[in-house]
Amino acid sequence: MAALPPADGDLDSMPDDEDNCPLNANVEQLDYDADGQGDACEPDVLLAS
Numbered sequence: 001m002a003a004l005p006p007a008d009g010d011l012d013s014m015p016d017d018e019d020n021c022p023l024n025a026n027v028e029q030l031d032y033d034a035d036g037q038g039d040a041c042e043p044d045v046l047l048a049s
């Protein structure tokens with residue numbers, strides 16, 4: 001069987017396995033507070049300053 005391509009639920013070209021925000025397209029994988037959850041799906045990081 002051929003290996004399936006890595007799942008990429010949000011089509012941002014980052015495989016879900018490596019995507020720090022698998023449900024939001026965030027090609028740059030920005031993670032302001034470096035907790036492993038991408039800024040794109042961590043709205044509170046945008047509120048903190």
Ligand SMILES: [Ca+2]
Nearest residue numbers: 019021024026
């Ligand atoms: Ca993503």
Ligand SMILES: [Ca+2]
Nearest residue numbers: 031033035037
């Ligand atoms: Ca984060």
